[in-house]
Amino acid sequence: MARSLNKVQLIGNLTRDPELRYTPNGTAVCSFGLATNRGWTTDTGEKKEEAEFHRVVAWNKLAELCSQFLKKGSKAFVEGRLSTRSWNAQDGSQRSATEIIISDMIVLDGRRSTVEEPEEVEAETKKPEKSKKTDKKEEEKDQPEVVNEELQSEVSPDDIPF
Template sequence: MARSLNKVELIGNLTRDPELRYTPSGIAVCTFGLATNRQWTTDSGEKKEDAEFHRIVAWNKLAELCAQLLAKGRKVYVEGRLQTRRWTGQDGAERTTTEIVINDMIILDSRLSAGSEDINVPEESPIDVPEYGEGKTPAKPSTAADSPVKKTATKKKVEEKRTITKVSDNKPDEESPDDDIPF
């Protein structure tokens, strides 16, 4: 049997916000529209442009990531395969759709340049910043119950006060100047 290839690569902009749903067995599926443009020059020198609209489908963890990170207007690269589905509608009519089932997605623009709103994050949302004591750090991520010492700070407080704690010395904590911090 001869080999064949079903591979699609597209770069375009989302035409609508992603829609995340779950199958009855709990598998995530996300759908969204993607527009691509084709430009060409006619024999008479006139420039033309044509838009093509694609139905994109992502499954499992990629579906959840698409729903979380993408929004209408974002420019993305998607890679996947073409799939045609047929079904009978509620009205008894046979229906067919061709969609691109993706297995990879790369965001090509920054969130600021997209045509959508940023995700709302409360200004005073707490983040946990562990303080490292003497000895070894845990090999696995620790939870609040695992950590004997934990410091809760807000984003603003973390950015206002940048300190470096020396773990290897038994000396008191020393504060480094702000220009010495690599971030």
């Protein structure tokens, strides 16, 4: 039997806010648009760029996460499969759409909302606990120095209340 592969990986920006809905049986489904672009130089040396627009659909817990963490303009990595569906429109015409049904999503934006930043910084500074047999000097040597330049650049002396 011949093998085949239906896998899509994209990095792009959301063209609209994610739309979270629930099916009648309570299954979460989230849809959004994702724009990707490519650039090239023609034989004459002219730089060209073209955009592609993709329909993206997430189901279940991933749908809820997409709705929670993505917004219009967000940069995201999505991975999934192509799916084409067909239906009859209200005017009687036959319609079809090709969508990317995702199984994985990673938010690639560098900034998060201010509510999430303190938790994010705290998570970055924590390190896994070592066994009690570990020497204290060895533990200090292995601990990485955590520097969050993004937060440092956001704080000015005028922001400090004392």
